Amino acid sequence: MAMEILFSDDSNGMLSVQFMNEGDKRPFNSMPESFTGKKLETFYLPEKGILVIGLGKKDDFKADYYRRAAAKAAKLASSYKIHGVGFAADSLSENDAIAIVEGMLLGNYSFDKYKSDDGKFFRVRKIALPTYAKKYHESVQAVAKVCTNVHMVRDLVSDNSDVVTPDFLEKTARAIAKKNRLHITVLHEKELKRLGMNLILAVGQASAQSPRIIVLEYHGSESSHEKVMLVGKGICFDTGGLDIKPRDSMLDMRMDMAGAATVLGIMKSAAELGLRKNIVGLLAVTENLIGEKAYRPKDIIRAYSGLTVENFDTDAEGRLVLADTLSYGARKFNPKLIVEFSTLTGSIVGTFGSHVAGMFGTGNAAEYKKKMYDAGMQTYERVWELPLFEEYLDETAGDRSDLRSLGKTRYNGAIFGAAFLTKFVGDRPFIHIDVAGTAMIDEAKDYMPKDGTGFGVRLAIEFLKKV
Ligand code: BES
Ligand code: ZN
Ligand code: ZN
Numbered sequence: 001m002a003m004e005i006l007f008s009d010d011s012n013g014m015l016s017v018q019f020m021n022e023g024d025k026r027p028f029n030s031m032p033e034s035f036t037g038k039k040l041e042t043f044y045l046p047e048k049g050i051l052v053i054g055l056g057k058k059d060d061f062k063a064d065y066y067r068r069a070a071a072k073a074a075k076l077a078s079s080y081k082i083h084g085v086g087f088a089a090d091s092l093s094e095n096d097a098i099a100i101v102e103g104m105l106l107g108n109y110s111f112d113k114y115k116s117d118d119g120k121f122f123r124v125r126k127i128a129l130p131t132y133a134k135k136y137h138e139s140v141q142a143v144a145k146v147c148t149n150v151h152m153v154r155d156l157v158s159d160n161s162d163v164v165t166p167d168f169l170e171k172t173a174r175a176i177a178k179k180n181r182l183h184i185t186v187l188h189e190k191e192l193k194r195l196g197m198n199l200i201l202a203v204g205q206a207s208a209q210s211p212r213i214i215v216l217e218y219h220g221s222e223s224s225h226e227k228v229m230l231v232g233k234g235i236c237f238d239t240g241g242l243d244i245k246p247r248d249s250m251l252d253m254r255m256d257m258a259g260a261a262t263v264l265g266i267m268k269s270a271a272e273l274g275l276r277k278n279i280v281g282l283l284a285v286t287e288n289l290i291g292e293k294a295y296r297p298k299d300i301i302r303a304y305s306g307l308t309v310e311n312f313d314t315d316a317e318g319r320l321v322l323a324d325t326l327s328y329g330a331r332k333f334n335p336k337l338i339v340e341f342s343t344l345t346g347s348i349v350g351t352f353g354s355h356v357a358g359m360f361g362t363g364n365a366a367e368y369k370k371k372m373y374d375a376g377m378q379t380y381e382r383v384w385e386l387p388l389f390e391e392y393l394d395e396t397a398g399d400r401s402d403l404r405s406l407g408k409t410r411y412n413g414a415i416f417g418a419a420f421l422t423k424f425v426g427d428r429p430f431i432h433i434d435v436a437g438t439a440m441i442d443e444a445k446d447y448m449p450k451d452g453t454g455f456g457v458r459l460a461i462e463f464l465k466k467v
Contacts, residue, residue, distance in 0.1 A: 232258075383459070
């Protein structure tokens with residue numbers, strides 16, 4: 001259900017939000033002295049229908065506080081079953097207005113499809129920005145479209161692995177392609193075999209559904225032949241394979257297709273916004289299951305690129321499916337840049353927790369990494385770079401084979417995984433974003449729900465505008 005965005009100073013019948021900086025005069029006498037306007041402190045006056053939200057000290061202000069504040073307002077309105085939220089503020093910049101709309105939309109969400117009616121989240125339908133903000137109309141509508149796609153990604157990541165299967169992801173991608181005039185091709189088992197994509201085939205060989213690479217093409221620029229290639233890890237369920245995961249580590253492994261879902265959300269958003277870029281998105285889709293057909297530890301497998309890989313752990317499946325997909329896409333589409341999203345390693349969760357995604361990139365991608373970092377700060381889907389020094393790249397050399405899939409020590413796991421991937425992109429600028437810690441979270445934050453977060457869609461759209 002789409003949110004209606006109004007430009008009106010009349011918030012009759014809606015929850016009306018007012019902001020207050022720390023130390024400013026409280027707008028209502030009935031407010032207690034203890035309310036000082038600290039960041040994201042809230043005070044609700046039900047008889048007036050007004051919610052006052054603190055923004056902290058003026059000097060410490062960040063635009064993200066608007067996102068978080070708006071999400072708090074959406075949640076409060078929802079809990080009182082108020083159908084709309086109006087914002088009263090005299091000097092919102094375009095970025096402030098965008099942040100407020102993002103916060104409202106992203107906060108106005110819950111994965112509740114399995115809840116009975118009285119357990120469902122009440123969704124707010126309307127948001128009113130001040131009349132003078134009408135000049136931001138276009139950018140605000142654009143942001144609303146992207147947020148709707150973030151919801152789609154969240155749904156895909158949060159739902160059961162027996163719902164979001166390879167077949168389901170393909171169906172979803174086909175429906176999106178049809179509606180948005182994206183070109184779609186899907187490589188199934190037979191085609192993957194013909195092409196020699198033995199890594200993705202090995203990972204998927206215990207699954208009843210064929211592994212597949214879903215390719216979506218968006219042609220937004222007539223004047224340029226340059227393409228950006230996006231790649232996403234789409235493991236619909238990761239048991240670990242024969243190197244089976246312990247129970248607790250397996251619990252959330254329905255989310256291991258978040259990279260693929262993110263790329264789907266980005267492609268849909270790019271098409272809906274009419275970005276003037278050419279973008280190709282590849283989803284590397286399968287399941288990492290167990291059974292008599294399952295691939296085994298220490299198998300040596302020949303990749304599509306021709307290199308052989310000794311695979312030391314069947315739970316390191318992500319890098320394998322990505323390796324074939326990256327080198328196939330690089331060869332077929334000759335992109336100027338490759339950006340890849342994956343829930344690749346537990347190691348990145350240990351490093352950054354759920355606040356920041358790990359970014360890695362080749363030396364020739366320096367300018368793009370800087371733009372990705374900036375897009376991260378702007379959208380607050382933040383990335384932080386970790387190094388790919390040559391010592392790390394050298395660790396990928398195999399003993400019995402060209403490459404090994406795991407390092408010889410149990411250290412620097414996220415960096416090793418990234419180093420391995422760079423072996424499959426030739427000399428093209430390449431950025432890998434490890435979203436294992438950010439794609440799904442255990443506890444809701446203001447505008448991020450528990451479970452699938454949709455992290456990466458807003459980031460990538462902002463990034464794509466810059467390149
Ligand atoms: N899907 C996991 C990574 C993961 C861990 C995602 C936690 C989200 C949360 C990946 O396939 C995996 O199992 N990685 C292993 C690699 C190891 C075997 C080299 C890991 O990180 O432990
Ligand atoms: Zn795994
Ligand atoms: Zn995995």
